[in-house]
Structure formats: structure tokens, C-alpha cells
Amino acid sequence: QLDQALATIASNLRRAGNVAVVTHSKPDGDAVGSTLALVRTLLLLGKRAVAVYPPPWQERFDAVVRNTPVVKLQPHHHSVEGAERPDAIVVVDTRAWSQVAEASHWLRENADRVLVVDHHTHSDLDMGVTAAVDPSAAAACMLVTTLCLRLLDLQEPAALPADIAEPLYLGLATDTGWFRHPNVNSDVLALAAGLLRAGADHAKLLRETEQVERPQRLAMMQRALASLELLEQQRVALMSLQQSDFESVGAERDDAGGFVDIPLVVRTVLVSAVLTEAGADQTKLSLRSKGANLASDIVTDVNRIAMTFGGGGHVQAAGALIQAPLREARTLLLQAIRNRS
Template identity: 45%
Template structure:
């Protein structure tokens, strides 16, 4: 369900992190949840907050919906977690914290609950678009990962600058994964300062990378081969399109989560500025993932994939976005292919500040 333009305009903070910390201290039973099919930033932020609240003696539960990426198992073993695939159950709670999303389209299983309990709901997010589903919101779209403001919230709750390693590690995972291991231009100076603080707290960044990014099995390699076999170049080789059918995933012996990261492979080619991965879902719907590169120079144009995804009812960030379309792949592809071949309507200029001084003027 696409967000309305009114929701997009009104999706801003109405509280600061100190307000939220004070509110959480007053609660006793706190439930934390995030978007369906959680990624590293969603998992890292929710686990870090849960462990922080546990240290304060709160009764904390984390609820995840949809497929679970098992590469995170060893980083979540000590947390009280409920996994749901179909129902919308949330345990009784004084407060509900939603992290890394505020879009009802990513929380549809909870829509009725959220409407009936919005006074209990707190959103902590870094996306530019969301829904009016919570009385309390902290939205920081400049943050490359929601784990950045979450780290500050954890510090405020624990009242200490150096976080315990069990809190620091999931925060590092979330920041690293949402920035492409600090490759994306969304990284800002405070991102690197925070990463250094988390390593100082005891995070083994080398081990984290090996377990998260180098733990694939052979079916995922086969899925990568199939994705590359489908690769089509458009727009004078500046756009790349890959398509995976549900039969590809099944025949490879892979899991739908194994498609994660495949979109990054064509970006290793200098000429390719825009990449799209289309995945056919078993439900008959079509999942679109989009990535674009920033310009090589501050005034170079680029494709704003948040706008491109919005054309299909989705959204996200300027250089990373996606959509889920309620149509079969073969109905979506002609229009998508045409837009990838001529993305001029979705280009923009985004001059990055060269210094903190310039950013403040």
C-alpha cells in the first residue's frame, strides 16, 4: 500500500532522543518490532535496544515478521525473540518501539493493532517516508543507518558514553550493512567516529564481517550465476537489469533471502550507474530492488532511485530503494525496462557538503 503524499510530508520528528529515553524508562513491558523481512540495520537496532533495556531491568520482547536470515542467529541468542510468519500478534506491553521503518506497507500485519494502540507506539527511523501510526517519532533521514541514532539512545538510557560490547556489536552490524561496509556516500564523519567508538567498546569487526558476509552456501552462488545470466544492459550500458524467477530460487535450492546483495555485483562495473534486480515472488507479486551510484563529482547528475521506486508505489533512499508490486513480473518488466533505458525523469543533483562549516551555512 503506497504512502500518501500527505504522509510523506508529515513524516518528521516530534520528539528528541532524550524524550524517548525518558519515556522508555517509565515503561516496564516493552515490545520492539521492525519491518517484515528484517535486514541488518533492523535487526541490529532492535537487538541493541532490547539488550539496553534488559540491562535496565525492563521486560523486553523483540518480534520479527517474515523470513528470518539465519546468519544473525549467533548475534541474537540471548534476546527474548518471537518469530511470526503469518499472524499479527504482539505481546501485552506498556510501549511498542518500531525501528527502521514507519511505513504501514511494511507493517501490514500489525495495522489494526497499531491503529488501536498508537499512544503506546514510538518510531525510530531514518527513512524519508512513513505513515501516521505513532504518537512519538524520531526521524533522522540524514543518518545512513537507524543504528546511528539508536546508538545515541542507548547511551542516553545507560548514561555512559562507551557502550557494552553486547550492545555495540549489533549496532556496528547495522551501520556496516546499511552503508555497504562504509562504501556508500551516505557515510558521514560521525558515522566513522561512531564506528571507532564501537570498535573501542570491543566489537571484533573482522569476525563480524566474516560471519555476516562470508558465510554463504553453494545455493546462493548458483543464484548469483542465474542472476548474472539474466543480466540485460540498457541506456547505453549505464543501466543493468537482472531478473530472478521463483523457479530460479527453487531450482537453485536457495532461500528468498539469498537474493540479498546480488544487486551489488553489477555495480563493480564503472560504466553501470543504475542497477535493478527483479524477483518474482511465489505470491505472484514482483519485488523490485534499485541501486544507483552518486556522481563522480559534486555537481554530476545521478538517478534518484527513491523517486524511481515511488513510481511503483515504493521508496527508500536516494541511492537504495525498492518496491513490491501487486502484478506479475511479465506485466511489470516492459514499463520498468523502458524507465531503466531512459531514467531522465528521475535524475537529480545532490551537492555533498565539503565540510561541517559548509554544511552549517
């Protein structure tokens, strides 16, 4: 069924002369990698093709984009100039209207030519006339690799041109925490090996996209760790970042991403949470866990915790925006984590 969907998408793309490839807002490595690989494949086939990125854009990925045609949408600006009415639009790495933000209106107008390639569990079924969705794939790039191979009539990833293998590798690396996270399996590593053989450069990609933080990141990491509380017999790690922390070190929100993973190295920690003050009455929540643990009297399915606050994600990684100030959000969170029912 997945194969059939990818085959249909490939044949639609083969017939198209002009294709736009869109992804979710604040594109991450998998979103950028998926779009670039597909656009470059289509260009190689002699078509017009462009990647469309809903804001905000992370400059760290400019090094990977290089001179591939892209449109970076402006915040609150809902027209897509440079890709008005292509023959086909491929949405990659999402199938959620809420995720495509500034491109939503344009996608709805062109609904009859929208194709989807995604690996998330949440799917808005009214997006896409054809959708290839595999929630078991560690990255959208795994599905996009299959699509690119099919379009180029190649048998294996190692045969891909290097400039197509490179963004695919980035996507695979990003969504697996650079091959560290529990979602790593033999398919992931075999594909990654093939993409390196095709000419992707692991060390260069790591340097260009991961080792590009500002010094303020380390100052914020120090503050996050200084705020650390180990609760519930050291099974819950909780860090809190206030607006004043950001101001005093001159940091932006982006300087403080991903800290929630750090406390998982401690043996006793089952759930890690970071609360970030997002306004007077709003607190951003990031959650991680080591996986469902039925023997525990605390909730370790962080998707369930996030859903309490209208958010979501997976068992081991989730997030939400809590409509409460930081201190109150902390209390609500601890209630949700304690499983006294």
C-alpha cells in the same frame, strides 16, 4: 527537535517497567541491531524488555540475538503473545504501517504508548505519540546509540557494554554495506570506531552474519550474470531471474539478494536493475544507481523509476513489485528508464 524527541522517549522508558521493542518485517541488520541494543540497555536498567520481530525471520541473525528475550511473530498470526500490554512500545527502524505487518493491530491497540526511532524518509505521522526521526542518519542504530547512552548516562559509545555495542555495530555496518556505500561519512566511521573500542568484534560479526550463505547463492549469481544485458550505451545494466532458475539450482528467494549492486563496478553503468519473476503476473524489481545525473538522457533517480510502479526508496536504491509478467515488466522498466519526455 530530534534531541528533544530522544529525551522524551528516554524519560518515558525510564518510567516504564515493561517495554517491547518492535521493528519492521523481515528484520535486517539495522532492525535486529537497534532492537537488541535497546532491549539489552533496558534489561541492564532492571526492566522487563523484549524484542518483537514481524516475519519472516532470517536465521543469520540468531548468532547475534543469543539469549536476549525475543518474540518472533508467526506469518498471518496477528497476536503478540509474550508482550501483550507493555508500559511502552518502541518501534525502531520504521514508521510505516505497511512495514510492521503482523504487529500493526497490536500497535494500534496500544497507540497511546508507542514511541518511534527511525531514519527513513517515509513516515506515517499517526504512528507514535513521540517520534525521533532523522532521515540523514545512515542507520537507525545511530539514533538508538544516542538513546542507549542517554539511558545508561554514558558520555561516549566507547563506554558502552560490549554486548550493546555489538548489535549497534551490526546495524551501522549493514545499512552502509559494511562501510562501502556512498552514505558513509565521518559520523558513521567515528561511531563505528567507538563501538569497536567498546568491544564489538568486526571480524566475528562479518563471519556470523554475512558469510553464512548457502552454495546455491553462487549458482544463482552465475545465472544472474549470465542474464546480464548492458543497454542504453552500456549505462543500464539489467539482470533477470526466472522461477525456473531458482528451481533448477534448488535456490530460495533469499539466496539471490543483493545482486543488483554488482554491475555498479562498471564505469559506464549508471543504473542497475534486477527483475525477479515473483508469480505468473508479478515481477519484483530492485534498482540501484550511482546518483542523480542531470546530464543523462536516462533516468538515474531510481526512486522516480520505482514510483512509476507503485514502489519507492531513495535516489540511489529503490524497489517495486511490478504487476506484470517478467518479459512485459522488462519492457515497462526500460520505458521508465528512458527519459524521452
